[in-house]
Amino acid sequence: MAYRRGMLRLHDTLTGTVSPLELREPGSVTIYACGPTVYDLPHLGHGRYVLVWDVLRRHLIASGLSVRFVSNITDIDDHIIERAAQEGRTEPDVAAEFEQEWFSAMAKLSVLRPDAVPHATEFVVQMVELIERLLDAGVAYQTSDGVYLEVAHVADYGLLAGQPLESLRAGARIEAHAEKKSPLDFALWKAAKPGEPVWDASFGAGRPGWHTECVVMSLDLLGEGFDLHVGGQDLKFPHHENERAQAVALGHTFCRHWGHSGWVMVGNEKMSKSLKNFTSLTDLLSTSDARAYRLLCVQSHYRAPLEVTGETIAAAEVALQRLDNMARRFRLDDLSGEPVVLSDFELDETLRQGFVEAMDDDLDTPKAFATLATAVSAANAAADDGDEARGLRLAKTVAVLLGSLGIFLKSGLSDIDVAASTLASQRDEARKNKNWSEADRLRGELEALGYTVEDRAGETFLSR
Numbered sequence: 478m479a480y481r482r483g484m485l486r487l488h489d490t491l492t493g494t495v496s497p498l499e500l501r502e503p504g505s506v507t508i509y510a511c512g513p514t515v516y517d518l519p520h521l522g523h524g525r526y527v528l529v530w531d532v533l534r535r536h537l538i539a540s541g542l543s544v545r546f547v548s549n550i551t552d553i554d555d556h557i558i559e560r561a562a563q564e565g566r567t568e569p570d571v572a573a574e575f576e577q578e579w580f581s582a583m584a585k586l587s588v589l590r591p592d593a594v595p596h597a598t599e600f601v602v603q604m605v606e607l608i609e610r611l612l613d614a615g616v617a618y619q620t621s622d623g624v625y626l627e628v629a630h631v632a633d634y635g636l637l638a639g640q641p642l643e644s645l646r647a648g649a650r651i652e653a654h655a656e657k658k659s660p661l662d663f664a665l666w667k668a669a670k671p672g673e674p675v676w677d678a679s680f681g682a683g684r685p686g687w688h689t690e691c692v693v694m695s696l697d698l699l700g701e702g703f704d705l706h707v708g709g710q711d712l713k714f715p716h717h718e719n720e721r722a723q724a725v726a727l728g729h730t731f732c733r734h735w736g737h738s739g740w741v742m743v744g745n746e747k748m749s750k751s752l753k754n755f756t757s758l759t760d761l762l763s764t765s766d767a768r769a770y771r772l773l774c775v776q777s778h779y780r781a782p783l784e785v786t787g788e789t790i791a792a793a794e795v796a797l798q799r800l801d802n803m804a805r806r807f808r809l810d811d812l813s814g815e816p817v818v819l820s821d822f823e824l825d826e827t828l829r830q831g832f833v834e835a836m837d838d839d840l841d842t843p844k845a846f847a848t849l850a851t852a853v854s855a856a857n858a859a860a861d862d863g864d865e866a867r868g869l870r871l872a873k874t875v876a877v878l879l880g881s882l883g884i885f886l887k888s889g890l891s892d893i894d895v896a897a898s899t900l901a902s903q904r905d906e907a908r909k910n911k912n913w914s915e916a917d918r919l920r921g922e923l924e925a926l927g928y929t930v931e932d933r934a935g936e937t938f939l940s941r
């Protein structure tokens with residue numbers, strides 16, 4: 478299916494409106510998502526923003542677009558240095574450990590690996606060049622502890638935060654930093670301190686500030702005017718504002734569109750480490766079906782806050798069971814986990830259309846999922862009424878559309894070995910011949926092998 482301009486409408490943080498995603502190059506989408514700082518286990522908030530943008534990425538692929546998705550790893554920063562010092566390790570050692578933890582959690586969540594994973598430490602030369610250009614342009618200045626960007630020189634600073642410079646300045650924390658011209662000015666470069674990793678630069682040895690790496694890496698890998706820059710709500714200000722400020726100060730358009738996903742709530746408070754409601758994603762994934770968190774995210778709009786508790790996860794697991802049961806009932810083949818392209822499948826057209834329309838309307842996943850939940854009931858009802866063909870068509874469509882969200886059903890059929898299938902066929906035969914005692918004996922044998930035996934539409938239905 479070819480991409481029609483303006484097909485996907487997405488909320489743009491810059492304009493505050495839902496507008497068509499106008500692409501730099503029709504047919505292909507370039508996306509930059511800020512990745513993790515690897516100094517600890519990923520938390521639930523990380524899981525949510527990653528799932529939201531993975532759902533978007535998969536939906537664009539499903540719609541027939543080619544997508545280039547870049548997401549960085551911040552492998553040098555204060556937290557990494559602190560942890561390394563505390564544990565008597567090197568910074569690269571700490572970063573490598575938690576990058577591995579990150580990708581292991583992502584794999585469990587079926588999050589597609591980015592097409593490129595730039596590491597901050599690989600781009601320091603380019604960052605130094607950018608800072609030199611900002612100094613030359615007179616928008617940055619040096620202090621005894623580094624180089625700062627003077628935000629007063631950026632005409633529309635505050636656009637992403639949705640507040641003008643004056644009100645941001647009034648709300649800024651006053652720091653005891655005599656050399657900074659404004660509390661909003663931010664560090665592009667941190668001068669060398671004893672015991673910290675350093676890189677050479679014409680303006681003095683040191684290390685890059687966080688806001689500089691994403692500007693450099695996104696423009697380097699995706700080019701000027703790339704399509705979409707995304708991240709969690711917490712990155713909107715100051716991180717994204719400051720990324721954008723550097724690009725704009727040098728005359729770049731930067732990206733065409735900004736997307737931000739909502740908070741994760743624990744109780745009534747937003748998730749953050751400073752509130753001490755840190756719950757690791759690694760813990761959640763070791764105690765629940767990894768698909769449940771994705772389903773929970775899908776059931777809520779990506780810009781709304783999401784409450785993650787034991788109850789909401791358990792409810793998502795129950796919903797998954799109902800979906801898996803449908804896959805078993807209709808003996809659907811499991812999908813591989815790879816991105817689904819809708820045009821590769823024969824689908825129920827009405828269902829596909831309703832689903833895609835909801836997705837294209839600012840990723841209305843709750844509505845899209847609701848159409849699928851209704852279709853599951855319709856598929857079961859059709860089969861109960863003897864219309865197996867209609868039931869099967871709906872069930873297959875549901876499974877493929879769920880696959881386009883990255884939710885892959887498990888029919889459990891591959892768990893059933895040949896011996897059990899043979900016994901099930903013998904039992905069907907016995908029942909056809911009204912040999913009930915033999916059918917019961919075979920049921921007992923199957924149960925002894927660890928199967929749950931159900932009668933569905935005149936056939937023995939096995940699951941584990």
Ligand SMILES: [Zn+2]
Pocket residue numbers: 510511512691716720
């Ligand atoms: Zn970033």
